[in-house]
Amino acid sequence: MRRKLVVGNWKMHGSLAQNKALIASLIANLRDLKNADFAVCVPHPYLFQAQALLQGTNIAWGGQHVSRFEQGAYTGSVSARMLADFGCTYAIIGHSERRVFMHETNMTAATSFGAALKAGLTPIFCVGETLEEREAGVTEAVVESQLIAILNTLGAQVLSEAVQQRAVLAYEPVWAIGTGKTAAPEQAQAMHAFIRRKIAERDSGVAARVRILYGGSVKPSNASQLFAMPDIDGGLVGRCSLDPNDFKEICRAAC
Ligand code: PGA
Numbered sequence: 001m002r003r004k005l006v007v008g009n010w011k012m013h014g015s016l017a018q019n020k021a022l023i024a025s026l027i028a029n030l031r032d033l034k035n036a037d038f039a040v041c042v043p044h045p046y047l048f049q050a051q052a053l054l055q056g057t058n059i060a061w062g063g064q065h066v067s068r069f070e071q072g073a074y075t076g077s078v079s080a081r082m083l084a085d086f087g088c089t090y091a092i093i094g095h096s097e098r099r100v101f102m103h104e105t106n107m108t109a110a111t112s113f114g115a116a117l118k119a120g121l122t123p124i125f126c127v128g129e130t131l132e133e134r135e136a137g138v139t140e141a142v143v144e145s146q147l148i149a150i151l152n153t154l155g156a157q158v159l160s161e162a163v164q165q166r167a168v169l170a171y172e173p174v175w176a177i178g179t180g181k182t183a184a185p186e187q188a189q190a191m192h193a194f195i196r197r198k199i200a201e202r203d204s205g206v207a208a209r210v211r212i213l214y215g216g217s218v219k220p221s222n223a224s225q226l227f228a229m230p231d232i233d234g235g236l237v238g239r240c241s242l243d244p245n246d247f248k249e250i251c252r253a254a255c
Contacts, residue, residue: 008241062090080119176216
């Protein structure tokens, strides 16, 4: 049985004062929830604050991106090792907003996935199709190519390294992110099952163990139905992770 995981993706929101209040509420709200794992992925400048406030609680923390380079003259970049330095457990990799606005590609996302593993982080690797791709009937082909990029870029041995570090996948249909439109539970389940099947073609042990989160307008009103699906192992939550009561309800649905 895979333990469920709920990760808040704060995106580019927050301030020292706002985070302090939000984290205090999250700690109080989630303290008694024991049957799932929880984390928040915060903007890089706030990692120190997240570490200071969340240490010793049942909420882990992480970054929203890591450079594909280890170190060097890459102005503005943040390495996986730097995230590890601030006690991060997780790093979101290849989020669709980074693919669209920062021109990340399957190859760069896959390389960042490898960099995160090398630094001892648990990558949360995002895949998902746009509305145009869904309407064109190429959803499975798009998601498969995003997954295969990891193997093509890093080689087949990446699967065993990934499972050792409990790597996580996130299926996030781009048309559902931040739009209030959620994939129907059955629609999401079908894609999660597809992703697990594709991994099982390479390694059935890895497929059985890997956690696959759903992301895209997860909210208190739909979390229970989504999390009840057999291949949905939790959620990657944007907007509702900024509201401590909404996030609490979503986390409770995972328990
Ligand atoms: P949303 O974002 O919950 O606001 O749709 C999800 C995500 O982008 O990870």
